[in-house]
Amino acid sequence: MKIKNEEDFWAGIMFVGFGLLAIYMATDYPFGTTSRMGPGYFPTWLGIIMSLLGGALVLQGLRVDGAKLGKWAFKPMILMSLGFIIFGWSLDHLGFVIATAALVILGAASGTEFKLKEVLIMTVVLIIGSWALFIYGLELPYPLFWWR
Amino acid sequence: MDIFTEFLGHLALGFQTAVSVQNLTYCFIGVFVGTLVGVLPGIGPLAAIAMLLPATFNLPPVGALIMLAGIYYGTQYGGSTTAILVNLPGESASVVTCIDGYQMAKSGRAGPALAIAAIGSFFAGTVGTILIAVAGPPLAEMALKFGAPEYFSLMCMGLIASAVLASGSMLKAIAMIFLGLLFGIIGTDVNSGMSRFTFGMSGMADGLSFVVVAMGLFGFAEILANLEKGQDKASRELLTKKIAHLYPTWNDLKLSAGPILRGTAIGAFFGTLPGAGPTISAFSSYAMEKKMAKHPEEFGKGAIQGVAGPESANNAAAQCAFIPTLTLGIPGSGTMALMLGALTIQGIAPGPQVMTQRPDLFWGLIASMWIGNAFLVILNLPLIGLWVKLLQVPYRMLFPAILVFMGIGVYSVNNLDLDIYMTVFFGLMGYIFVKVKCEPAPLILAFVLGPLMEENLRRALLISRGDPTVFFTRPISATFLIATILLLIFMIMPNIRKKRDEAYQEPPGA
Numbered sequence: 001m002k003i004k005n006e007e008d009f010w011a012g013i014m015f016v017g018f019g020l021l022a023i024y025m026a027t028d029y030p031f032g033t034t035s036r037m038g039p040g041y042f043p044t045w046l047g048i049i050m051s052l053l054g055g056a057l058v059l060q061g062l063r064v065d066g067a068k069l070g071k072w073a074f075k076p077m078i079l080m081s082l083g084f085i086i087f088g089w090s091l092d093h094l095g096f097v098i099a100t101a102a103l104v105i106l107g108a109a110s111g112t113e114f115k116l117k118e119v120l121i122m123t124v125v126l127i128i129g130s131w132a133l134f135i136y137g138l139e140l141p142y143p144l145f146w147w148r
Numbered sequence: 149m150d151i152f153t154e155f156l157g158h159l160a161l162g163f164q165t166a167v168s169v170q171n172l173t174y175c176f177i178g179v180f181v182g183t184l185v186g187v188l189p190g191i192g193p194l195a196a197i198a199m200l201l202p203a204t205f206n207l208p209p210v211g212a213l214i215m216l217a218g219i220y221y222g223t224q225y226g227g228s229t230t231a232i233l234v235n236l237p238g239e240s241a242s243v244v245t246c247i248d249g250y251q252m253a254k255s256g257r258a259g260p261a262l263a264i265a266a267i268g269s270f271f272a273g274t275v276g277t278i279l280i281a282v283a284g285p286p287l288a289e290m291a292l293k294f295g296a297p298e299y300f301s302l303m304c305m306g307l308i309a310s311a312v313l314a315s316g317s318m319l320k321a322i323a324m325i326f327l328g329l330l331f332g333i334i335g336t337d338v339n340s341g342m343s344r345f346t347f348g349m350s351g352m353a354d355g356l357s358f359v360v361v362a363m364g365l366f367g368f369a370e371i372l373a374n375l376e377k378g379q380d381k382a383s384r385e386l387l388t389k390k391i392a393h394l395y396p397t398w399n400d401l402k403l404s405a406g407p408i409l410r411g412t413a414i415g416a417f418f419g420t421l422p423g424a425g426p427t428i429s430a431f432s433s434y435a436m437e438k439k440m441a442k443h444p445e446e447f448g449k450g451a452i453q454g455v456a457g458p459e460s461a462n463n464a465a466a467q468c469a470f471i472p473t474l475t476l477g478i479p480g481s482g483t484m485a486l487m488l489g490a491l492t493i494q495g496i497a498p499g500p501q502v503m504t505q506r507p508d509l510f511w512g513l514i515a516s517m518w519i520g521n522a523f524l525v526i527l528n529l530p531l532i533g534l535w536v537k538l539l540q541v542p543y544r545m546l547f548p549a550i551l552v553f554m555g556i557g558v559y560s561v562n563n564l565d566l567d568i569y570m571t572v573f574f575g576l577m578g579y580i581f582v583k584v585k586c587e588p589a590p591l592i593l594a595f596v597l598g599p600l601m602e603e604n605l606r607r608a609l610l611i612s613r614g615d616p617t618v619f620f621t622r623p624i625s626a627t628f629l630i631a632t633i634l635l636l637i638f639m640i641m642p643n644i645r646k647k648r649d650e651a652y653q654e655p656p657g658a
Contacts, residue, residue: 006585007583007585008317008320008584010583010584011320011323011585011586014580014584015323015326015327018327022330022345024346025344026344029337029342029367030340030342030591033614034282034609034614034616035609035610035612035613035614036610036614037339037606037609037610038340039337039339039342039344039607040338041606042333042602042605042606043330043333043344046326046329047330047331049326049331050326050327053319053322053326054323054324056319057317057320057323059318060319062213067585069583069584070583071377072376072583073372073373073579074375076371076372076375076376077297077576077579078373080368080372080551080575081572081575081576083551083574084368084551084555084568084569084571084572085174085568085569085572087555087557087568088465088555088566088568088569089564089565091559091568092563092565099555102557103548103551103552103555104548104551104552107547107548107551107552108544108548110375111375111544111547112544113544114376119548120347120543120566122545122548122549123612126548126549126552130552130553130556134202134556134560138202138206139206139503140202140560141555141563147156147360
């Protein structure tokens with residue numbers, strides 16, 4: 001079988017996947033009855049309907065011609081995610097300055113052009129600017145460095 | 149007291165509240181910052197409000213809402229400015245403005261295009277404000293009589309409307325609603341106290357924060373999509389030509405009067421309907437003006453009607469979206485859900501009772517909307533030069549700054565690193581949605597309504613002892629459901645489907 005419309009096909013697979021996961025996980029929650037619904041009732045039905053809709057999309061993707069997915073932006077996907085994760089973790093552990101620096105540098109690195117000097121200046125400017133706005137101005141309680 | 153003096157009394161109370169030095173300042177800051185963010189490509193109203201939400205935590209409730217409302221129309225308006233000047237819609241509602249707005253700018257008529265957009269928006273905003281003031285109280289009174297079945301049916305209608313009016317495949321949009329509802333009920337079930345879909349993480353016991361989902365889907369994912377396209381090299385054709393004259397000619401005004409009036413009516417209609425919004429209003433208005441014009445061949449080549457109509461429509465819709473939000477406590481869009489979230493953070497339970505319990509807040513907000521719209525006109529026309537400068541900043545320097553604001557914005561809601569990780573998850577999901585052409589707007593609305601919908605479904609069926617006909621035997625509920633079914637049937641009919649696709653077919657950025 002050939003996938004004729006990649007967009008529809010993979011969207012369908014995604015919905016079926018989430019739907020089945022929801023149904024499976026909801027088996028742990030009491031289902032109840034229609035007049036006395038348990039915590040499993042609503043999500044199970046959501047999962048069932050979503051899987052059916054997803055299934056219809058998969059079939060449509062196999063039958064009707066359509067678009068391809070095209071290339072993915074893997075580099076920014078990885079670098080930006082990494083930047084965010086490091087930012088989230090280090091805000092509490094290493095302090096605001098390092099967290100922000102990591103986010104700016106990794107973020108900038110995920111773009112198409114990376115000019116070291118420009119990025120370093122940007123990092124400094126953004127750290128000072130967001131410190132002034134958020135920590136000094138709005139009094140958000142984040143430590144600047146790990147020694148607090 | 150007859151209705152008219154009551155209406156005046158309300159407005160007087162509103163202006164009394166809004167016209168304090170403090171609140172005017174908040175309104176001004178909101179509009180200014182909103183426009184600034186709106187001018188930046190790739191950040192729509194939703195991400196902008198989510199990003200700036202923490203800045204309002206320490207303000208008094210009235211001030212916080214006034215500022216957020218200001219940010220909201222600021223971003224709307226900022227989006228149009230970029231659409232006209234650089235052919236880049238700052239957000240989805242201004243996609244159609246690009247078509248003729250940019251053509252006008254190219255032929256040296258950027259000034260009149262911007263001015264007519266401002267005038268149209270101001271007129272639409274004024275009408276919207278009056279509509280809210282007139283329609284608010286009776287609607288709220290009606291809403292007080294709503295029971296669980298009515299709320300459930302109303303939410304069904306809103307969700308289906310959002311799917312029908314989204315661009316692209318209907319099947320996908322409806323599936324997105326279900327996915328959104330599922331994400332919405334993550335966390336502790338209020339009835340049984342059971343944790344659902346939390347994967348054992350205690351940070352998810354209170355459910356996902358709206359800011360996290362919005363920032364992921366509309367912030368993070370947008371940046372990824374932009375980087376994929378290599379935005380710096382793409383269509384950033386900034387007009388360096390001096391903007392010669394700002395004022396529209398008499399002929400421009402004459403041509404625009406009709407489109408502004410019709411656009412306002414279209415926007416008011418779609419805006420009030422939960423689930424629909426500025427985007428569909430702008431598209432419909434453009435399609436209508438093209439049909440009604442004496443010289444439809446001028447559309448796409450710089451017809452001023454193509455700017456006046458859609459701009460009025462999207463602003464009227466943005467304004468009227470407050471009607472269901474404030475009177476029924478049911479947000480009509482993701483942005484409105486954030487406004488409700490801000491209310492809750494301020495310790496005010498949203499719903500029809502707000503109007504009677506906190507009249508100063510309700511009417512103050514309405515008065516400030518009008519003031520905000522006035523600020524937009526006064527502020528934007530002289531500041532166009534500044535916005536043009538801002539647009540010259542290359543994207544590679546812009547998006548790291550946006551990332552920092554997003555990061556701090558998300559983290560500051562709960563001071564939880566898990567929220568940041570979840571933003572990454574939703575960001576990557578959002579990028580997948582972009583790739584498989586699933587529009588996230590219905591999902592975000594469903595996400596907000598998820599817990600409300602389950603609760604009302606549960607309550608309705610508990611009262612009726614499991615009899616589902618309760619939704620059809622109560623007249624108001626039945627009306628909503630019949631409207632929902634009609635919407636679905638209409639969309640399946642090939643003729644209307646074609647119309648809808650046509651309305652969305654105006655080439656973005658053509």
